[in-house]
Amino acid sequence: MRGKPVLAAISGLLFGAFVALILQQWAVYPLTSLSVLGLPALGLILGLVLAAWAPFGRRNDRVIPEARR
Amino acid sequence: MAGLGLVAAGVVAAPAGAAVTGGCTGQAVIEGTTYGPENDTPDNAIVVPEGDAVASWSGQVPFDNANFSGTAGITVGPTVVQLADWSGVNEEGAADAEGEYSLADLKAALPVDVGIAGIYEVIVEHQADGGSCRANVFVRFEGDPLSTPLGIVSVAGAVLTALGMFAGMFAKPRELA
Numbered sequence: 423m424r425g426k427p428v429l430a431a432i433s434g435l436l437f438g439a440f441v442a443l444i445l446q447q448w449a450v451y452p453l454t455s456l457s458v459l460g461l462p463a464l465g466l467i468l469g470l471v472l473a474a475w476a477p478f479g480r481r482n483d484r485v486i487p488e489a490r491r
Numbered sequence: 492m493a494g495l496g497l498v499a500a501g502v503v504a505a506p507a508g509a510a511v512t513g514g515c516t517g518q519a520v521i522e523g524t525t526y527g528p529e530n531d532t533p534d535n536a537i538v539v540p541e542g543d544a545v546a547s548w549s550g551q552v553p554f555d556n557a558n559f560s561g562t563a564g565i566t567v568g569p570t571v572v573q574l575a576d577w578s579g580v581n582e583e584g585a586a587d588a589e590g591e592y593s594l595a596d597l598k599a600a601l602p603v604d605v606g607i608a609g610i611y612e613v614i615v616e617h618q619a620d621g622g623s624c625r626a627n628v629f630v631r632f633e634g635d636p637l638s639t640p641l642g643i644v645s646v647a648g649a650v651l652t653a654l655g656m657f658a659g660m661f662a663k664p665r666e667l668a
Contacts, residue, residue, distance in 0.1 A: 430659025437652035443645035447609040447636035451533060452629060454612065458568030465652075472660045479661040 425476030427469075434469025438462035513624030515617070517550030521594070528626060533610055536629035539594050546597075549589035555621025556586045566612040566627075574600050581619070598632070606639035607632045 438461035445451040510531035518527040519537070522544055526537040560578035564571040598607055610631045617624045636642030 424662040426659040426661065426663060430656050433652045433655025433659060437649060437656060440645050440648035440652060443641065444649060446611075447639070447642045447645050449533075449536075449608070449610040449631045452610045452612045453565075453567045455569045469656050469659060472656055476660050476662040479664075 423474050423476070425473035427473040430469035430473035431466050432469070434465035434467070434472075435462045436465070437469070438465025441465070510628070511624060511626035513617075513622055514553045515550065515624040515626070516553075517548070519546045519548040521546045526628075528628065530628045533629050536610055536631040539597065539630055539632045541634050543593060543595040546592045546594055547589075548592060549587070551587035552617065552619065552622070552624060553586070554619060555584065556619040557581050557584055557621070559617065559619035561615065561617035563613060563615045566614060571614050606634070606641075608634040608636040608639050608642060 439458070442451075442453060442457040442461045445457060446453050451457055511528050518525055520526075521538070522540060524538070529535065530537045557580065559581055561576065562573050563575045564573040566572075610629055612627055613630050614627050615625070637646070
C-alpha cells in the first residue's frame with residue numbers, strides 16, 4: 423500500500439461517525455444502527471481505498487538513485 | 492422524569508396498525524399541531540420548538556393498568572439510552588390519563604442539556620398487569636445545530652478526520668536501493 427493505511431483507516435472510521443452525527447444534528451437521519459455502525463464502516467473502507475490509491479507524493483520509480491543526487 | 496414518561500406514553504400510545512404494539516391510543520398537541528403514532532418516520536417527526544412550549548397530551552391503554560411501569564429512551568445505534576421511567580400501583584384501575592407537560596423539562600432530561608437540535612428516535616415501553624405496549628416515534632428538536640456543542644463537535648470532527656484521510660493519501664517515502 424502506497425499511502426498511510428493506519429492513518430487513513432482511523433480517520434475514515436471517525437469521519438463516518440462524525441457524518442452520522444452531522445446527519446442526526448441536521449435532522450436528516452437519526453442515530454440508528456445503520457448510521458452509527460454503517461457509516462464508520464464505510465469510512466474505514468474509504469480510508470483504506472484512498473491510502474491504497476495514494477495519488478500524492480509519489481516518487482518516480484524509474485529514476486535511478488544516482489540521478490537523484 | 493415521570494412527567495416525561497407520561498407525556499411520551501401519551502404521544503406514542505397508538506391506534507392499531509402504527510408503529511405500536513399492544514393497542515394503546517394517544518396524542519399530544521404542541522403549539523396547535525396534533526401528533527400521534529403516525530409520526531413514526533424521520534420525515535414525519537414530532538417537532539419540538541425552541542423555547543418553553545407546553546404539550547397537552549392524553550393516552551389510554553386497553554388493558555388492566557394496575558401495577559404499571561414503563562421506560563422511555565432514545566435510540567443510539569444498537570442501544571437505547573433510557574431517559575425516564577415510571578411506575579405505580581393504580582388501585583383505581585385508571586386506564587387513561589391526560590395532562591400538560593413543559594417541553595423544557597423534556598429537553599432537560601436529555602443527556603446534553605446545554606442546547607439540543609436534530610432528530611431522535613424515541614422508544615417507549617409501558618406494561619401493567621393486563622398487558623403491555625411498545626412504540627417508537629421520531630422527535631425533531633428545532634434549532635441551529637451550530638449553536639449546540641454536539642453540532643460544533645460533529646462539524647469540526649468531520650473536517651479534521653477528512654484532513655486525516657487526505658494525509659493518508661500521500662505515498663510513503665521509499666528507501667532507495
